[in-house]
Amino acid sequence: MKTVINRTRETDATAALLSSGHCLLCGAEELEIVLDLGETGLANNLPAAGACGGEPVFPLRLARCRRCTHVQLADRVAPELLYGHYLYVSSASSTLDRHLRSLAGAIAARTGPGPDGLGRSLDIGCNDGTLAAHMSRLGFQAHGIDPAENLAPLARARGIAVEVDYFGREIARSLRNRLGAMRVLTATNSFPHIPELNGYLEGVAELLEPGGVFVIEAHYLLDLVEQCAFDTIYHEHCHFWRLEPMMALFARHGLEIFDCERLPVHHGQLRVWAQRSGAGARPVSGRVAAQCAAERAAGLDRSEVYGELARKAAAVRRDLRTALDGFRRQGRLVAGYGAPAKASTLAAWCGLGAGDLPWIADRNPLKQGRFTPGTHIPIVGPERMETERPDYLLLFAWNFAEEICAQLPAYRERGGRFLIPVPEVRIV
Numbered sequence: 001m002k003t004v005i006n007r008t009r010e011t012d013a014t015a016a017l018l019s020s021g022h023c024l025l026c027g028a029e030e031l032e033i034v035l036d037l038g039e040t041g042l043a044n045n046l047p048a049a050g051a052c053g054g055e056p057v058f059p060l061r062l063a064r065c066r067r068c069t070h071v072q073l074a075d076r077v078a079p080e081l082l083y084g085h086y087l088y089v090s091s092a093s094s095t096l097d098r099h100l101r102s103l104a105g106a107i108a109a110r111t112g113p114g115p116d117g118l119g120r121s122l123d124i125g126c127n128d129g130t131l132a133a134h135m136s137r138l139g140f141q142a143h144g145i146d147p148a149e150n151l152a153p154l155a156r157a158r159g160i161a162v163e164v165d166y167f168g169r170e171i172a173r174s175l176r177n178r179l180g181a182m183r184v185l186t187a188t189n190s191f192p193h194i195p196e197l198n199g200y201l202e203g204v205a206e207l208l209e210p211g212g213v214f215v216i217e218a219h220y221l222l223d224l225v226e227q228c229a230f231d232t233i234y235h236e237h238c239h240f241w242r243l244e245p246m247m248a249l250f251a252r253h254g255l256e257i258f259d260c261e262r263l264p265v266h267h268g269q270l271r272v273w274a275q276r277s278g279a280g281a282r283p284v285s286g287r288v289a290a291q292c293a294a295e296r297a298a299g300l301d302r303s304e305v306y307g308e309l310a311r312k313a314a315a316v317r318r319d320l321r322t323a324l325d326g327f328r329r330q331g332r333l334v335a336g337y338g339a340p341a342k343a344s345t346l347a348a349w350c351g352l353g354a355g356d357l358p359w360i361a362d363r364n365p366l367k368q369g370r371f372t373p374g375t376h377i378p379i380v381g382p383e384r385m386e387t388e389r390p391d392y393l394l395l396f397a398w399n400f401a402e403e404i405c406a407q408l409p410a411y412r413e414r415g416g417r418f419l420i421p422v423p424e425v426r427i428v
């Protein structure tokens with residue numbers, strides 16, 4: 001494993017790069033770089049005007065373990081830098097809010113009420129409390145834990161008791177002593193962020209009631225490959241999960257995956273249902289073996305499939321640059337719409353700056369007035385759409401393209417078009 005050369009812009013960022021060159025799952029020092037996306041800023045740490053140019057950038061490289069075939073980032077960034085001030089808010093998307101409501105309903109249907117009602121639930125990485133609030137409305141005693149200090153007041157305003165901390169063995173023991181065991185543990189969109197999986201899963205095993213369920217929703221490596229969603233790779237996601245390595249990991253911690261479902265949310269996710277091994281509470285669904293077979297059929301355990309992903313990512317960069325250069329020559333105004341985390345990866349990969357896109361409109365007020373990290377495209381409120389009337393909007397949140405197009409009927413009626421970058425560049 002060659003040494004990673006740190007080329008961050010701030011000397012104090014040197015300590016923030018935690019690359020160790022070993023597999024986070026099996027420990028083998030046999031990582032093979034399968035996709036090199038260059039250097040990017042931290043996708044959810046959007047600098048304000050005064051801080052532009054001072055923010056650190058880090059190498060962004062996808063690696064596959066030659067021994068256990070798990071796929072992960074080769075370079076990790078210290079969590080304090082990633083999560084201290086977090087701008088992604090679950091409730092900002094109505095699609096996601098509806099999804100989390102239906103997840104709460106699905107959990108209640110599976111666990112059912114006991115003599116003490118639906119019991120206690122803990123949402124790990126609870127963000128602004130959207131899921132916990134839906135759980136609470138159904139009758140769970142809902143709790144949350146999240147390290148982002150700026151989000152805790154939002155969750156508390158919904159009546160959710162929130163711990164500001166990282167989940168792990170020690171905090172799990174403390175919660176069990178203070179609150180009792182949990183019937184339901186949930187981790188939606190946070191499980192791929194966990195570098196230290198052993199302490200985390202020991203905490204899950206510690207805190208879960210016998211007969212309880214641990215439900216994960218995570219972006220799914222099969223979807224990433226099928227959709228060419230390379231822009232969903234950023235530093236927060238240190239793992240790119242598929243079922244087989246996850247099953248082996250869980251088994252080592254006394255946990256058993258008994259069901260799974262593919263979900264259409266975000267860019268496609270996998271919902272995983274787990275319980276204590278040998279609890280006998282629920283039989284293992286045939287869907288688990290079928291999904292493992294689908295992963296092997298897609299070649300996710302082999303390196304060739306990632307070579308193809310790298311070729312497609314290069315085609316997106318070439319075609320997007322060609323389109324933007326062409327529009328500029330024609331005197332057309334192209335702006336961005338939506339500044340999700342993946343905008344940082346796409347902008348950095350394609351070398352986009354304020355010269356290509358003068359601004360990106362985003363409805364989240366926490367992002368307005370800030371800039372894309374490393375590439376410094378201004379993020380503004382959606383009212384800019386009316387004053388400047390762009391000809392084309394580059395949809396960074398391409399997975400919400402349908403919802404966004406429906407939200408902007410006036411833009412469409414006056415002839416505005418959408419530029420969708422992934423899986424391949426197209427204009428609609």
Ligand SMILES: [Zn+2]
Pocket residue numbers: 023024025026027028065066067068069070
């Ligand atoms: Zn490994």
